[in-house]
Amino acid sequence: MKLSEAKQQFIASWGAFGTHWGINRTMAQVHALLLVSPDPLTQDDVMEQLSVSRGNANMNIRELIDWGLVDRVIVPGERKEYFSAEKDIWKVATQIIKERKKRELDPMLKLINQLSTIEGDKKDKETKAFIDTINGIKKFGEQADRTLDTMIKSEESWFLSTMLKLFK
Amino acid sequence: MKLSEAKQQFIASWGAFGTHWGINRTMAQVHALLLVSPDPLTQDDVMEQLSVSRGNANMNIRELIDWGLVDRVIVPGERKEYFSAEKDIWKVATQIIKERKKRELDPMLKLINQLSTIEGDKKDKETKAFIDTINGIKKFGEQADRTLDTMIKSEESWFLSTMLKLFK
DNA sequence: ACAAACTTTCATTTATTTTTGAAAATTCAG
DNA sequence: CTGAATTTTCAAAAATAAATGAAAGTTTGT
Helix, strand or coil: CCHHHHHHHHHHHHHHHHHCCCCCHHHHHHHHHHHCCCCCECHHHHHHHHCCCHHHHHHHHHHHHHCCCEEEECCCCCCCCEEEECCCHHHHHHHHHHHHHHHHHHHHHHHHHHHCCCCCCCCCHHHHHHHHHHHHHHHHHHHHHHHHHHHHHHHHHHHHHHHHHHCC | CCHHHHHHHHHHHHHHHHHCCCCCHHHHHHHHHHHCCCCCECHHHHHHHHCCCHHHHHHHHHHHHHCCCEEEECCCCCCCCEEEECCCHHHHHHHHHHHHHHHHHHHHHHHHHHHCCCCCCCCCHHHHHHHHHHHHHHHHHHHHHHHHHHHHHHHHHHHHHHHHHHHC
16 A cells, blocks of 8 residues: 555545544544644645645634644744644543543533532432432543543653653 | 423533534433433333434434443333433443444554555655554554453443342 | 334435635735 | 735535434234
8 A cells, every 4th residue: 555545545534533523524634634744734735635625724723723733833934834733642632632621521510510409309200310310420520520630640741751851 | 490491401411512522412312311211211202302303213212222322111011112221321431432442443443554554665754754643543542442441341340240249 | 914003214304514715804024 | 014925704605414204114902
């Protein structure tokens, strides 16, 4: 298999994979493209290599920056902006966990906490089932929250220790 | 907050939550409804409570059964089928992890393994970047695979030990 | 075997999400 | 300040995903 072919397949599959996880196909493809590009790319490079419009490329690149997965890179003497993706997959995973936790788990727990304050007779079967389910989710969510924080933290300290080694 | 109101909000939010994770809104809502229902429901109950069509209800209930999150329940003397959701959130989580792993992580790793066999000069910057990214994903995926298997297994043994206690 | 009760399918419709591309806004060198 | 280069916005169009409901299929009691 040739590089260009493998690259195409990787980008296409990463895009399809993303859609199964609620991620816009183009965003996942831009991410894939930047992951396998040794040097930073411009918006026009992305447009050309993925055959997408200017607006689409722009929107998804910015979304990736919001997610902390892509950085703007300044190339001296160039007017255009360049973009480059974090290449360390462990850092990528940590960042995604961090963002999803913030965007989804935390608001969900907030809601669950509100719902756990319903008034009602615990003798009632319907009420009891509701409270039990909500409490189950609450406990699970709180545990997940703690576990994910630990993962994020341990990754950061791993990162820190790696950095320290570099400067020792 | 009253039960009916809380229930409505839970179902709506669970549905919205699902869409962020690539899960069809109705499927997530049916799941939520069954999670807070003390007794099994029929397809008509689901249709009525969620205001969805027969086809939609049927399709999503079956999908939930495929995912191993909902069971058909036979009520003696009744012609209709009844459906009930697994209520233990830890088991629900385990089951979702199991299914997503099978449906998505495993095929992705298969692809990555194929892509890691590209021919090419490692001196070439493009080729090197591609190989490095693929290998990074490969290592990460293999670790995730092992970790998730451990989680699934530990849940099963926790389940087993709970069961054993019941019969001791 | 029949028919009522119930379940499943799937072509069509509807809703939602994504993409486009031209216009507006911004940036920056001279 | 000017204007060309570049980036961003957003209304409209296109693509995709989901829902509908009637018809076909299946099951079960008599």
